Amino acid sequence: MTTLAVEKHHWGSRRFLGIPAYRRLLATRLASQWGDGLFQAGLAGAVLFNPERQADPLAIATGFAVLLLPYSIIGPFAGALLDRWDRKKVIVVANITRAVFVLLTAGAVGAGLSDLPLYVSALIVMGIGRFVGAGLSAxxxxxxxEDHLVEANALATTAGAIMAVVGASCAIGFRTILGAGDGGSGWTTSIAIIGLLTSAFIASRFKPGVLGPDEVDEPNNAFMAVARGLLDGAKATWRTPSVTAALAAVLAHRAAFGISLMITLLLMRYSLEDVGILKAGIGGLGEVAVAGGAGVLLAGILTDRIVDRFGVTRTICGALLLSAAAQVGLGLPMTLPTILAASFFVIFAGQIVKLCVDTAVQHDIPDEVRGRVFALYDTLFNVAQVTAVTITAMVVPLNGRAPALMLAAAALYFVGLAGFLTLSARKRQVQHSGLVRENDSSHSIG
Known part of the structure; x- marks a missing residue:
């Protein structure tokens, strides 16, 4: 398995922010994810917590499926083209295109449209977002x-996730001011263009070619390149045990998260009541986002140090066990305070696993196929969540009180743990760009 060397000297955020290119890439991510958070929260408020609309579990699941499954189909296109085209241009054009469709989506919300017209425009915003997200990671x-990828990735991913929470919180604030009906929801959703256009402007300041790809290992025909994108990503992933094992862990987490997400949405919408300063309804979802953001922040601060101390294998195992314990100990009571606490611990642990996967891909996958591997990763990530949400919607009661489903989510973490350990046990040498690295069980991703 591939060794990821552990540095004794850590770089702080000031050191990274002293690198102009990193600072610009981070600002591009922050602006884009602020817009993403605002757009998604604005859309969720319009569909789930709009007094002019009603939503049942199957309707919610349909929304996830329509948004995320076609979005996953775009993943291979994003991967193949990010390994073919100048990534700077892809990020700029993708953000500008998304801004246009944000306005169309906001118009659809304001006009009271639902189902296909609304989903198609939202799908395009989210789908094209893969070119931005995968492009930034690649x-x-x-x-x-390279020796500081873990820390750099932790800072960028954590800051981006927190900015998405800030964007979502802004959407809740704007919704309070502009109104909770279709008109106010439409105006709230439209504000997301500010983040996307700002992101495009910042990315445009990069010089052509500086973000890669350095080499193009693809057929001349673009359609052939797209067609083989998933296959190339799958081959590169399987040849890299560090990535394969960590991917099994993050997919289990995402499936379990999908179950919890559906239950939480229904509890907030139909079952839970305010507790002191804690609010249910869309305010409760904002509180869940804040709790999750705190978990993401803590993971960003601690992950590199935890990996340094215990190695990535123990880190991922511990994160999966912590998630299972939070599901059972805090999720089962199904009260507002315990749901918020569970959100913190589950998202904290999940972010640790995700950081390990991101770093494994960035460190161990050659640059000429890295975009395709990230695209495959994104595709599987979303398919796992949509499948879990859909299955949950078929059996969950409208009020969201389903202890058996909470236990099923906890069990999925043990499935992920078993898959991770099984795939981690593969003893082999992996060659990347002429460099053979030996397995090291204590300091390897996976």
Missing amino acids: SLPHVVP
Whole structure:
């Protein structure tokens, strides 16, 4: 298995922010994810917590499926083209295109449209977002030293996730001011263009080619390149045990998260009541986002140190066990305070696993196929969540009180743990760009 060397000297955020290219890449991510958070929260408020609309579990699941499954189909296109085209141009054009469709989506919300017209425009916003997200991740090794990828990735991913929470919180605030009906929801959703256009402007300041790809290992025909994108990503992933094992862990987490997400949405919408300063309804979802953001922040601060101390294998195992314990100990009571506490611990642990996967891909996958591997990763990530949400919607009661489903979510973490350990046990040498690295069970991703 591939060894990821552990540095004794850690770089702080000031050191990274002293690198102009990293600072610009981070600002591009922050602006984009603020817009993403605002757009998604604005849309969720319009569909789930709009007094002019009603939503049952199957309707919610349909929304997830329509948004995320076609979005996953775009993943291979994003991967193949990010390994073919100048990533700077892809990020700029993708953000501008998304801004246009944000306005169309906001118009659909304001006009009271639902189902296909609303889902199609929202799908395009989310789907094209893969070019931005995967492009930023694939570009990171071009702006920081390889030995500090763990820390650089933790800072960028954590800051981006927190900015998405800030965007979602802004959407709740704007919704309070502009109104909770279709008109107010439409105006709230439209504000997301500010983040996307700002992101496009910042990315445009990069010089052509500086974000890669350095080499193009693809057929001349673009359609052939797209067609083989998933296959190439799958081959590169399987040849890299560190990535394969960590991917099994993050997919189990995402499936369990899908179950919890559906239950939480229904509890907030139909079952839970305010407790002191804690609010149910869309305010409760904002509180869940804040709790999750705190978990993401803590994971960003601690992950590199935890990996340094215990190695990635023990870190991922511990994170999966912590998630299972939080599901059972805090999720089962199904009260507002315990749901918020569970959100913190589950998202904290999940972010640790995700950081390990991101770093494994960035460190161990060659640059010429890295975009395709990230695209495959994104595709599987979303398919796992949509499948879990859909199955949950078929059996969950409208009020969301389903203890058996909470236990099923906890069990999925043990399935992920078994898959991770099984795939981690593969003893083999992996060659990347002429460099053979031996298995090291204590300091390897997976």
